[in-house]
Each structure stands twice: as C-alpha cells, then as structure tokens.
Amino acid sequence: EKAKQALLKLQRNHFSPIPKNRLFKESADTDVPPRLVDKYFAEATFALSVAAMKDGQFEAALDGFEVHRSVWSKFYCAQIYRTLAERVSDNEDAADGDKRQALVFKARDYLFDVIDMLNGDKAH
Numbered sequence: 001e002k003a004k005q006a007l008l009k010l011q012r013n014h015f016s017p018i019p020k021n022r023l024f025k026e027s028a029d030t031d032v033p034p035r036l037v038d039k040y041f042a043e044a045t046f047a048l049s050v051a052a053m054k055d056g057q058f059e060a061a062l063d064g065f066e067v068h069r070s071v072w073s074k075f076y077c078a079q080i081y082r083t084l085a086e087r088v089s090d091n092e093d094a095a096d097g098d099k100r101q102a103l104v105f106k107a108r109d110y111l112f113d114v115i116d117m118l119n120g121d122k123a124h
Contacts, residue, residue, distance in 0.1 A: 004044040042068055049073070053080060071117045078110035 049064030058080050065073035065080075085103035088096050 001048065004041065004048065008041070046070070046073060050076065058084060071114055074110050074114045074117065078107045078114065081107035081110065 045064050046068045049061045049068065052058075052064065053061035053076060062077060062080060065077050081103050085100045085107065088100040088103060
C-alpha cells in the first residue's frame with residue numbers, strides 16, 4: 001500500500017525527501033519516466049488485489065482487477081465469482097438460486113474473455 005502511495009506521488013510530481021547520508025547512492029533515482037510509474041502502479045494495484053482476494057475481501061479485489069484489465073485479472077475475477085456462487089449455493093433458497101446463477105454467468109463471461117484474450121482478440 002505504501003508503494004502505491006509513493007507511486008501516486010511520483011505521478012503527481014511530488015518528490016519525497018531524500019536523506020543526505022544514504023546507504024545506497026544512485027544517480028537520478030527521482031527521475032522515473034511516467035510510463036514506468038504507470039506500469040509500477042498497475043503492478044502494485046494487481047498485487048494488492050491478489051492479496052485482498054486471498055484474504056477474502058472479494059469486493060476490494062474485484063475493484064482492483066477491473067482497473068488492471070489483464071488476462072490474469074480476468075481469470076481471478078472469474079475465480080472470485082465462482083467462489084461467491086459456491087458460497088450462495090450452501091444456503092439453497094429460491095432467491096439464492098437466481099443469485100447463484102447470475103454469479104456463475106459472470107464467472108463464465110470472464111472466462112470467455114480470458115479465452116478471447118489468449119486467442120488474440122484485442123477487443124477485450
């Protein structure tokens with residue numbers, strides 16, 4: 001989370017103070033290209049989403065995966081919807097059956113997106 005905040009500062013051209021006595025001295029370490037910052041920010045968002053998914057915070061994970069839009073993020077969205085459908089199926093109500101079906105359809109749609117992306121369809 002702190003890395004993501006630091007990347008947001010770099011995107012906004014806010015530089016963090018650098019101590020005078022550093023252990024590792026690098027030249028021009030504050031001059032990070034904007035495209036590289038965007039790439040690191042996307043990777044941080046993806047990593048935080050995976051961590052949220054593993055902790056059971058599915059809504060936060062889905063929000064992060066929607067921003068990332070890669071093959072793996074679509075796959076993990078499908079996994080989350082499948083898990084949510086399995087949890088709903090434990091209760092077995094008529095209303096829960098409709099909810100379970102909707103969750104399964106969302107999971108299926110994400111898996112179809114994964115297949116399309118792997119086959120080279122750039123529309124997704």
